[in-house]
Amino acid sequence: MPDRPVAMFAMTAENVPRIFPPDTLARLRELVDVDLSPVAGDFTDPAVRARLAGTEILITGWGCPVIDAGTLDAAPKLRAVLHAAGSVKGFLTPAVWERGIVVSSAAAANALPVAEYTLAMILLAGKDVFARRERLRAERTFPREEIPAGIGNFGRRVGIVGASRVGRRLIELLRPFDLSVSLADPYVDEAGAAALGVPSVPLDTLLGGSDIVTIHAPQTPETRHLIGRRRLALMPAGSVLINTSRGSLVDHQALVEALRAERISAILDVTDPEPLPADSPLYDLPNAYVTPHLAGSQGTEVARLGRTVLEEVERLLSGREPAFGVGLAELARTA
Template sequence: MPERPVAMFAMTAENVPQIFPPATLARLRDFVDIDPALVAEDFTDARVRDALAETEILITGWGCPALDPATLDAAPKLRAVLHAAGSVKSFTTPAVWERGIAVSSAAGSNALPVAEYTLAMILLAGKDLFAHRDRLRTRRAFPHEGIVPGIGNFGRRVGIVGASRIGRRLIELLRPFDLEVSLADPYVDEAGAGALGVSLLSLDDLLRTSDIVTIHAPETAETRHLIGRRELARMAGGSVLINTARGSLVDHGALIEELRAGRISAILDVTEPEPLPADSPLYDLPNAFITPHLAGSQGNEVARLGLTVVDEIERLLSGRELAYRVDREVLDRAA
């Protein structure tokens, strides 16, 4: 049997057993020589530094320290960084790419629970469920009789901002429903939108015509406050804004003004800052539904990320192309 390459975990140590439960860890150790008790949370730690000298594969995750030139100098055999989470922006540096190290991310696997969360919120928002729950809680009796007007998901118009991994996965999940789905993305043309089965609109037109707007664009300098006062004013009265991307994409001051006016509603899994200060009006506004950054992989979902990394290692060691290789050329405009 050929000698297994040396690998090391680089992430918050407490996450390792959740991302790599026993069965997944056993499969991983079939392919690589790895010590689950040695987890790099600090690349300057003496034990970690010694281990880096023989490490060929880094398995990274949330909490991975920066892969700066000094760290890479200490890891002359490193040939691949396989990330058991989403974005690699927080810890990769130009030196990683300059040295030709392969980088892979489980962002595609992490996209699924975010898309599932968003699908659920779209369907619940279409029923105006959150407002009706509050009315029932207050009155302790049905606040209506017979058919409730103004709600329902038949023909509801859903606008997706950003054809990211999550945006595309959401489009797939929405297909079985009787919804009208449109997309705004400056990097997608009419042919691309047609292949996805959605209508391509400008951001202004999407905001103006959608009952529900859901944000799936990356966080970049260009997308900060992508949805600001001007854009919020273009949203139709009674419409709903969903944000599971990054809090910085929405101008929260302008959003709070719109919510106080009662013109639109918002479902936010991400905010700016995060967490919100205790006195934020978003906690108490009746038309704001806030969740604590739960849309991404949580609980048993993180095990999917570990399985993705093991699959990538199997590809790497068999000489096949990585399925989820990160392209440096598009990294700046990716999540």
């Protein structure tokens, strides 16, 4: 019987049992010989490099060191890097693809809770939950006037910036609701948008015609401050900006100005910098709702990442292509 492939974890030690709970780890160990001493920090230690020599599958996650040509020189048998998290952009170098190594990411699995968080925020924002809670806390009684006519989610216009994995999943989640959804993405033409079931419009048009705008574009040099002062001014009075992508896509100084003018509201799970300085006005502005980068996989949700990697191992060993392969060409326009 031929030797089974050796798999090594490259992530912080505390993440291994979180991402690979006992049932998932047991199934993984039925398929491969698992090196249960995770590597984090770097791959330069001689003992680590000796272990790399026999490794065929590298299971990476949060805390993985950079994998460059020098690392690959120590891993001549390596044939796959399976990432149990989102983006591989920060730690994989082009040398990985140049040597024909298969790369897969659980980014699609990580996109699910982000889309769910965004769905929840859209529905809550449509009911004006955040502003009305602030008012209730201040006045300690229900307002005497009638509920404003603009409150509610029937016919609410939602604009999605970016048909990323999160953006696409969000479109699916929004289908059961009586919302008007549109998409702005320079890489999606009208036919592609029609396949997703939404109209494609230019970004400025989307901003000017949406009650709620939610950002799901990647962080690239081109998207830095994609939403700046001019584009914030296009948003209708009373509209809401949601960002679960990366903080740098929004010009925070311009956003603070718009929030202080009480033109719009914002729901931010990501900021620039992250975390915000203790004196940031975004903590105190009543129309800014900031959460600590929690939209992605948390708690029980991280086990979904391990399950995704397990399924990729099964495909790899059966000679099939990965379901969530990542190509070098994709990196330029992904997060």
